[in-house]
Amino acid sequence: MKILFIYKYEFVEPLGIMYLSSFLKKYGYDCYFIDIKFESNFIKELQKISPDIIAYSVTTGKHKFYLKLNQELKKKFKFFSFFGGPHCTFFPEFIYEKGVDAICRGEGEFPFLELVGNLEKEKEITEIKNLWIKLNNKVYKNEVRNLVEDLDGLPFPDRELISKYKHYKKMHRRFILTGRGCPYKCPYCFNHSYNKLYQNKGKIVRKRSIGNVIKELKFIKKVYSPRRFRFIEDIFILDYKWTLDFCDVYKKQIDIPFTASLRFDLVNEEIVKALKGAGCITVEAAVESGNEYMRNNVLKRNISEKQIIEANNLFHKYGLKTFVQNMIGLPDETIDMAFETIAFNIKCKPSYSWVSIFQPYPRTELCEYSKEKGYFNDDVDSFEESFFNRSVIETKDIKEMERLHHLFSLAVAFPIFIPWVKILIKLPLNKFYLFLWHIHRAWCYFFKVKFIDLSELFIRE
Numbered sequence: 001m002k003i004l005f006i007y008k009y010e011f012v013e014p015l016g017i018m019y020l021s022s023f024l025k026k027y028g029y030d031c032y033f034i035d036i037k038f039e040s041n042f043i044k045e046l047q048k049i050s051p052d053i054i055a056y057s058v059t060t061g062k063h064k065f066y067l068k069l070n071q072e073l074k075k076k077f078k079f080f081s082f083f084g085g086p087h088c089t090f091f092p093e094f095i096y097e098k099g100v101d102a103i104c105r106g107e108g109e110f111p112f113l114e115l116v117g118n119l120e121k122e123k124e125i126t127e128i129k130n131l132w133i134k135l136n137n138k139v140y141k142n143e144v145r146n147l148v149e150d151l152d153g154l155p156f157p158d159r160e161l162i163s164k165y166k167h168y169k170k171m172h173r174r175f176i177l178t179g180r181g182c183p184y185k186c187p188y189c190f191n192h193s194y195n196k197l198y199q200n201k202g203k204i205v206r207k208r209s210i211g212n213v214i215k216e217l218k219f220i221k222k223v224y225s226p227r228r229f230r231f232i233e234d235i236f237i238l239d240y241k242w243t244l245d246f247c248d249v250y251k252k253q254i255d256i257p258f259t260a261s262l263r264f265d266l267v268n269e270e271i272v273k274a275l276k277g278a279g280c281i282t283v284e285a286a287v288e289s290g291n292e293y294m295r296n297n298v299l300k301r302n303i304s305e306k307q308i309i310e311a312n313n314l315f316h317k318y319g320l321k322t323f324v325q326n327m328i329g330l331p332d333e334t335i336d337m338a339f340e341t342i343a344f345n346i347k348c349k350p351s352y353s354w355v356s357i358f359q360p361y362p363r364t365e366l367c368e369y370s371k372e373k374g375y376f377n378d379d380v381d382s383f384e385e386s387f388f389n390r391s392v393i394e395t396k397d398i399k400e401m402e403r404l405h406h407l408f409s410l411a412v413a414f415p416i417f418i419p420w421v422k423i424l425i426k427l428p429l430n431k432f433y434l435f436l437w438h439i440h441r442a443w444c445y446f447f448k449v450k451f452i453d454l455s456e457l458f459i460r461e
Contacts, residue, residue: 021161088104102133
C-alpha cells in the first residue's frame with residue numbers, strides 16, 4: 001500500500017504531513033511526498049510512484065486549489081483520495097465535493113492508520129472514527145475518537161520524507177511542536193470549536209516531555225545543522241514549570257537561537273529571563289486590537305492594556321525581538337478603532353507589527369456572528385489562499401480597511417506618516433500599497449525578527 005502526500009511549498013515544514021508519514025512508516029507502510037512547487041513534471045513523478053492513496057492537508061482558502069488538483073488527477077489515475085487539515089475538521093461537508101473519497105476531522109494518526117490498514121485488507125471502512133467516508137455515492141459520518149494522550153509515543157516528524165528536495169534539506173529554520181491544544185476560547189480561532197468537537201474526549205492541552213523534545217532537537221541539530229528553531233504551538237509557555245525546566249536543559253544541550261509564541265498575560269520577568277538565557281531571540285504574541293472593547297468583548301482576549309505594555313517592557317529590557325500580531329476588518333470595527341490598534345502598537349514598540357485581514361472561518365463564533373449581522377454570506381469558496389489581499393465580509397469601511405492593512409506596519413514603524421495614511425486609504429491604490437507591505441514585511445523578516453535567512457531565497461532544486 002503506497003501513500004503519497006501532495007503539498008505546495010509555503011515557507012514552512014508541513015509538520016502535519018510529516019507526523020502522519022512517520023506514524024504510518026512505523027507500521028510498515030510506504031510513504032512518498034511531492035511538492036508541486038519543486039517538480040518540473042510532477043505527473044511523471046506521480047506515475048513512477050503509482051500510489052494507492054493520495055493525501056492532502058488543507059486549510060480554508062487553499063481547499064479550492066487542492067480540490068481542483070485532485071479532480072484533475074482523478075481523471076488520469078485511479079487512487080483513493082484522503083483530505084485532512086483544519087478545513088475538513090470544521091467544514092466536513094467538503095466530503096460532498098466531487099473526487100473526495102474521505103475526510104478526517106481532528107487528529108489524523110490513528111484514523112489514517114486504520115483506514116490504510118482496512119483498505120489494504122479490503123475490510124469495512126465506513127465506521128472509522130474521525131472519518132467521513134463517501135462510498136457508492138453515500139456518505140458515512142463518524143464521531144471523533146479520544147485525543148492522543150501520550151505525545152511521547154508518537155514518532156518524530158518524518159523529515160527524511162521532505163528532504164528529497166534541496167530546499168527543505170537546506171532550510172536553516174526547523175519547526176517544532178512541543179505540545180498540542182489550547183485552553184482559550186478566542187471566537188475568531190478554531191480552538192474553541194476544536195475543543196467542543198473533542199468535549200469529553202480527553203485532555204485538550206497535552207505537552208511532550210522535556211526529554212522527548214530534546215531528543216528530537218538533538219537529532220535535527222546533528223543531521224541538518226539548523227541556525228535556529230521555531231516552536232510553533234499556540235502558546236509555548238502554557239506550562240510555567242515545564243518552560244523554566246526546558247529552558248535550563250535547552251541552553252546546556254542545544255544552545256541554538258529560537259523563536260516562540262507567547263500570551264501577554266502569562267508573561268512575567270522570570271519567564272522572559274529564562275527564555276532569553278536559553279537563546280530565544282524573538283517572541284510572538286497577539287494584541288489583535290488596540291480598542292479595549294473589541295479586544296476583550298468581541299475577541300474575548302481578556303488581556304488588559306497594562307498587561308500588554310508591561311510584557312513588552314520586559315521583552316525590551318532583556319533584548320528580545322517582538323513580533324506583535326493584529327487583525328483589522330473585524331465585524332463592527334470602525335476605521336477609528338483600527339487606528340487605535342496602530343496607536344497601541346506604537347506604544348508597544350514592536351520589532352514588527354504583523355496584521356491580518358479578519359476572515360470568518362467556518363464554525364468559529366465570529367463567523368456565525370458575521371452571518372447573523374449580514375456581513376458574510378456563508379460562501380466558503382469565497383475565501384482566498386491569502387488573508388492579506390481582501391476581506392470576504394461586507395461592512396461600511398471594508399475597502400478602506402483593506403488598504404489600511406497594507407499600510408499598517410509602515411504606519412507603526414513610521415508614525416510620522418499616519419496623517420498621510422488616513423488620506424491614502426481613501427485612494428484605490430491597493431496593488432501599490434500591497435507592494436509596499438510586501439517590501440516592508442520582507443525587510444523585517446530578514447533583518448528585524450529574523451524569521452527567514454536571505455540564503456533560503458536562493459536555494460534551487
